Amino acid sequence: MLSTIIIIFLTMNGFNVPDELYNSAFITENQIVEMFSDQESECLAQTLYFEARGESEDGVYAVADVILNRKLDKKYPDTICGVVNQKGQFTYDHSLKPKNKKVYHKMRYIALKSIFTHTDNGILYYHNITVNPKWSRKLEKVTKIDNHIFYKRKS
Numbered sequence: 001m002l003s004t005i006i007i008i009f010l011t012m013n014g015f016n017v018p019d020e021l022y023n024s025a026f027i028t029e030n031q032i033v034e035m036f037s038d039q040e041s042e043c044l045a046q047t048l049y050f051e052a053r054g055e056s057e058d059g060v061y062a063v064a065d066v067i068l069n070r071k072l073d074k075k076y077p078d079t080i081c082g083v084v085n086q087k088g089q090f091t092y093d094h095s096l097k098p099k100n101k102k103v104y105h106k107m108r109y110i111a112l113k114s115i116f117t118h119t120d121n122g123i124l125y126y127h128n129i130t131v132n133p134k135w136s137r138k139l140e141k142v143t144k145i146d147n148h149i150f151y152k153r154k155s
Helices: 002-012 019-023 029-036 039-052 057-072 080-084 101-117 134-138
Strands: 123-128 139-145 148-153
Touching: 039 057, 039 080, 039 101, 057 080, 057 101, 057 123, 057 139, 057 148, 123 134, 134 139
Parallel strands: none
Antiparallel strands: 123 148, 139 148
């Protein structure tokens, strides 16, 4: 089912979908990653790798949602790369490159799937459970997933 949705989405948004994908029962993770990666998805994948690679899949998707929600919010840059490269917003060293190829490949897949299926849930902030930032007191706590707590603006 997801494969069909992805093909429809890609076709409607001007992507050139190879004929063999229309005839296959499903699209593999490798096919998605190799065909549709671009700079925006790579910015998201790299951020997921360094910010959430030790989390469950739900935790990784939640971090992706924060980034994609910010991209849609007027107070943040309107590109994924702009959001993740915004000064002081993410804790990893942006000059680093992922070392574990298998894990990075999974992050690339999650990044692409997140971009294709994202719906804004209003969650714009998160932090690791080992810290207690002052800014979090002004927000509404939504959930805790793995080692991160997620927030949205108070209504």
